[in-house]
Amino acid sequence: MGRTLTYPKRDINTVKRYAHRATYDVAAIHTIINLSQVLHVSFSPGPEDPFPATIPMIGQMGSFEYPSADLGEPLDCYIHGYVSARMANLARQSEEGLPVCISASKVDGLVLSLTPYNHSYNYRSAILHGYAKLVTDEEEKMWAMKVITDSVVPSRWDNSRTPPDKGELASTSILRVKIVAGSGKIRDGYASDDKKDYQNDELTSRVWTGVVPVYEVLGEPVPNPDNKVAEVPGYIQSYVDGYTKKSKDYALGATKVTLPKEEQH
Amino acid sequence: MGRTLTYPKRDINTVKRYAHRATYDVAAIHTIINLSQVLHVSFSPGPEDPFPATIPMIGQMGSFEYPSADLGEPLDCYIHGYVSARMANLARQSEEGLPVCISASKVDGLVLSLTPYNHSYNYRSAILHGYAKLVTDEEEKMWAMKVITDSVVPSRWDNSRTPPDKGELASTSILRVKIVAGSGKIRDGYASDDKKDYQNDELTSRVWTGVVPVYEVLGEPVPNPDNKVAEVPGYIQSYVDGYTKKSKDYALGATKVTLPKEEQH
8 A cells, every 4th residue: 555566676677777767666667568559579489599589569467366456566468469389389388488578668759969979769668577378268368358459449348349259269369478577767858968068159059959749649530441330439539539638748748857967957 | 773672581580470461571671670769679688597688779771881772772770779788798799799689660550340359450560680799980880870860850960069079989889780681561451350240230330440540740849948049940840740741641541551352351
């Protein structure tokens, strides 16, 4: 109650640079994962292949055991996408599952300073390390499919043809990742420069500095050629409008954040 | 002349599902990498750590040797970001460099079909495998810094304080990745459903189907509190306007693409 859970700082997930921008706060990290439309999931295929494999997937944090758990609590990451035979075999081979690294990033602004060296992005990124197992329990799989579907458009599950039939259920792969470490990084605020540059009048008189906000928009829904529902339903339209507003507000808000003391001048 | 180069189909980069959406076309893959504001770069830290490490970085395809090479030609991937001591050591240890997997994804639309099973995204994604080495040649490093800076806002290099000084150059890490394999996936078009669902009148009369376009917007530039240039310069404003238009046009265009025959009904 009132606690703020943090992921343990282990060597593998200690953010070493710009420590004031790092976060180990579980709620902050889970929030970044959940708002990302795509997660990049990496694993090592084995000793014969030196290259990690990375697959773009879709996923959400959640707890099947405690479905009402909030984002600040320990959660699993449920992911869906193309699980290759190789990946599935690796996940089955070991008792604890396949070690994976899940990453998500969102750019919120282009930070233009006086010199390229101090250019940056406003951004939010999160990294999770955990062990992935294929979900085999039908009830858990169905629960995860609902959570993931509703992350695309809230209430879509209840407003489409559900439940999936036997064949659909069998050919859908869901991985449950038990998280063992996590970290996040958040950069916001305006551009920052070094003394030698911001005290150079010739330079400041000719170089524009500031932030170009970057945000994602959901456009007006485009009906399918064979769609038979005349109006865009309210649950879709209100999500579209809300998404764009939230995304824009965040990016604009991020430009106005006061920088930490060590970056001010 | 007139050739279309493709990456070789090797086991490690053969896209096994939805083959009609896969591309090995070098120009298409390089284009996806170059338009991505963030690249996810993964490597295996070594036998003592089972988790791949993934770092969000910024990068561009290019050739230092043939700077005028176009996107359809063999290119290196130059990436910049926080290179940890561990990553730098691994890149130095072997003659050929550190094996990395570079991935980039962009969502262009939420594809809402009659049943969650057929939901999808319109998207573009690319994966590259290659060997990363730290760039040590000063001229090459400077060239790469210009290419990467101008990928954030074209002409920004020439319109800010350049060149970087000795100290800035020394503390900037640039990796050159020699690409050995690549693949891409592109999904566009409207929603697709199975016969049992689209012939179900009760279902089609109540479930809206179609695509919600997703695109990235650059907002009005927000000047720094200490910015002294009264007007947003033309090269920034025109990039902002062009970016948003291009991004929106792509997402809207993608909703209208006719599906491949095997997905039509």
